[in-house]
Amino acid sequence: MSAAEPLVLGIETSCDETGIGIVRGRTLLSNTIASSMDEHARYGGVVPEVAARAHLEALQPTIEAALAEAQVQLGDIDAVAVTSGPGLAGALMVGVGAAKALAVALDKPLYAVNHLVGHIAADLLDADAEPLEYPTIALLVSGGHTSLLLVRDLTSDVELLGETVDDAAGEAFDKIARILGLPYPGGPEIDRAAASGSDGNGGTRPGDPNAIRFPRGLSRASDLAEHRYDFSFSGLKTAVARWIEQQDAAGQPVSTADVAASFREAVVDVLVTKALAACADYGVPRLLLGGGVIANRRLREVALERAAAAGVTVRIPPLSLCTDNGAMIAALASELIMAGRAPSTMAFGADSTLPITDIQVAGEAG
Amino acid sequence: MILGIDTSVGTAVAVVEADGVVLAEASSANPLGHAEVIGELLQTVLGTARADAPLGHAGAGTPGERLEITAVAAGMGPGPFTGLRVGIAAARTFALGRGIPVVPVVSHDAAALGILLDQALAGETDAERFAIVTDARRRELAYTVYDGMDDDGLPVRVTEPALTPRDEIDTVLAGLGAERRDTTAVSAAMVALVAARSLAAGREVGPRDALYLRSPDVTISAGPKKVGV
Numbered sequence: 001m002s003a004a005e006p007l008v009l010g011i012e013t014s015c016d017e018t019g020i021g022i023v024r025g026r027t028l029l030s031n032t033i034a035s036s037m038d039e040h041a042r043y044g045g046v047v048p049e050v051a052a053r054a055h056l057e058a059l060q061p062t063i064e065a066a067l068a069e070a071q072v073q074l075g076d077i078d079a080v081a082v083t084s085g086p087g088l089a090g091a092l093m094v095g096v097g098a099a100k101a102l103a104v105a106l107d108k109p110l111y112a113v114n115h116l117v118g119h120i121a122a123d124l125l126d127a128d129a130e131p132l133e134y135p136t137i138a139l140l141v142s143g144g145h146t147s148l149l150l151v152r153d154l155t156s157d158v159e160l161l162g163e164t165v166d167d168a169a170g171e172a173f174d175k176i177a178r179i180l181g182l183p184y185p186g187g188p189e190i191d192r193a194a195a196s197g198s199d200g201n202g203g204t205r206p207g208d209p210n211a212i213r214f215p216r217g218l219s220r221a222s223d224l225a226e227h228r229y230d231f232s233f234s235g236l237k238t239a240v241a242r243w244i245e246q247q248d249a250a251g252q253p254v255s256t257a258d259v260a261a262s263f264r265e266a267v268v269d270v271l272v273t274k275a276l277a278a279c280a281d282y283g284v285p286r287l288l289l290g291g292g293v294i295a296n297r298r299l300r301e302v303a304l305e306r307a308a309a310a311g312v313t314v315r316i317p318p319l320s321l322c323t324d325n326g327a328m329i330a331a332l333a334s335e336l337i338m339a340g341r342a343p344s345t346m347a348f349g350a351d352s353t354l355p356i357t358d359i360q361v362a363g364e365a366g
Numbered sequence: 367m368i369l370g371i372d373t374s375v376g377t378a379v380a381v382v383e384a385d386g387v388v389l390a391e392a393s394s395a396n397p398l399g400h401a402e403v404i405g406e407l408l409q410t411v412l413g414t415a416r417a418d419a420p421l422g423h424a425g426a427g428t429p430g431e432r433l434e435i436t437a438v439a440a441g442m443g444p445g446p447f448t449g450l451r452v453g454i455a456a457a458r459t460f461a462l463g464r465g466i467p468v469v470p471v472v473s474h475d476a477a478a479l480g481i482l483l484d485q486a487l488a489g490e491t492d493a494e495r496f497a498i499v500t501d502a503r504r505r506e507l508a509y510t511v512y513d514g515m516d517d518d519g520l521p522v523r524v525t526e527p528a529l530t531p532r533d534e535i536d537t538v539l540a541g542l543g544a545e546r547r548d549t550t551a552v553s554a555a556m557v558a559l560v561a562a563r564s565l566a567a568g569r570e571v572g573p574r575d576a577l578y579l580r581s582p583d584v585t586i587s588a589g590p591k592k593v594g595v
């Protein structure tokens with residue numbers, strides 16, 4: 001295998017995207033994704049069994065499409081990479097079984113890696129960006145996770161500073177969308193609703209983010225002692241539902257645009273505040289954003305604005321690499337190979353709660 | 367040479383010659399942990415088969431050389447979904463990696479063939495109609511009724527795989543005139559043999575998709591609640 005620029009095929013099946021990525025060193029050759037999102041829409045959220053079935057059906061065609069796009073043959077691959085966790089156990093197992101058999105069939109090394117660290121590795125594939133500098137604070141926000149990390153080295157030293165204690169931020173968007181009668185997934189729908197309010201005279205005006213002061217979870221002084229970098233969004237969901245009920249009971253009109261904008265502001269505020277607090281506390285003037293919710297424009301706007309004011313540089317990988325994908329998994333494995341790490345031994349499984357410190361699973365120091 | 371993979375009960379893999387000679391077999395009876403063990407089991411059987419394969423086979427007896435597998439037989443269930451998928455996924459990517467076909471096999475067919483071959487060896491010619499019965503979780507059982515072997519040496523299915531509540535199985539089978547054969551292991555060698563016989567006969571006897579027999583068990587929301595303007 002070329003340790004200088006290994007050709008790696010990555011398999012990602014931790015949630016509802018079947019992602020196959022192919023990279024050569026840090027060069028992205030293919031990022032192919034089959035999503036079962038539409039199948040989950042009528043349930044209002046990801047249904048694990050539906051996701052796992054979709055992975056099984058999508059795997060082979062997605063691998064073939066990725067190979068065609070990258071213009072490589074399976075025989076050319078230097079290593080296979082797979083997400084071992086965290087994620088939905090049944091979904092992860094499809095990828096793990098597939099990756100092991102593929103590696104055995106090709107007689108190539110296998111690297112089992114951490115999904116969350118993969119989100120950070122996505123940044124390496126940005127050909128136009130300056131190299132990633134360490135240490136950096138990373139905020140990963142998606143439908144499945146909300147995590148704040150201190151990254152001292154991508155392949156050897158990632159520390160979990162905090163995470164959500166209940167819902168992920170993306171889940172909160174989905175739940176509020178449901179309360180507002182909007183379809184799944186909630187993120188883009190909340191954005192649309194927040195942008196298109198009524199001015200009462202037949203015209204439109206954007207929702208007012210300050211119209212309603214929804215609670216910022218785990219932000220009180222008493223919470224900060226123990227949960228300085230943790231997040232909580234379930235209380236926010238309750239607060240929005242109760243506020244709407246009270247308005248209805250009082251016969252007051254409810255502006256969906258104001259509710260959407262105010263809710264989004266509460267989520268964005270707490271995400272950015274805590275991330276920048278971590279930057280300040282650790283003296284790290286760098287913040288990397290990742291995960292599918294980064295596609296939310298308001299989150300990026302507020303993060304960029306407030307980071308600039310705080311003297312913090314923000315990095316955002318290309319949005320196509322922020323949602324779950326196999327390229328980030330391949331990129332992380334590629335980085336491990338280039339750092340001289342031995343492959344994972346075959347005995348690993350799917351670990352739905354894999355800790356962030358396990359960057360590579362069942363690997364031995366090389 | 368056919369690689370058989372079945373994870374409908376435990377995890378089982380085998381390498382079988384087209385004529386049915388078993389070159390290597392390895393399995394784990396654990397009804398969980400399919401994803402953990404499948405890689406090592408594959409490595410084990412491929413290694414053993416390579417060492418034991420008769421001379422003349424590509425890769426036979428030559429460490430470092432690849433054993434020439436010509437097809438992958440995949441046990442498609444029925445079986446608990448989470449484990450079942452691991453084997454099917456593995457069969458599909460192994461085949462993709464080697465550029466060879468996947469031959470889907472009803473896992474109950476493999477269990478039935480094992481029983482039929484045992485009966486033939488014992489000289490039982492007028493054996494009873496029987497049902498392969500396996501655990502389907504959620505207080506249900508999966509069953510398929512068989513009646514002998516056809517001219518291609520494949521078990522004859524009288525009913526397609528189906529589910530029934532545990533406490534109704536005996537009534538159901540009595541109605542079908544089938545003897546109950548509780549099955550707690552499916553042999554990957556038999557899965558491979560069913561595939562070998564169906565390939566030889568030019569027949570497709572297994573389903574393309576996993577035999578779930580149950581739709582994704584979910585509570586569908588009553589639809590979004592509409593509020594606001």
Ligand SMILES: [Zn+2]
Nearest residue numbers: 142144291324
């Ligand atoms: Zn993710």
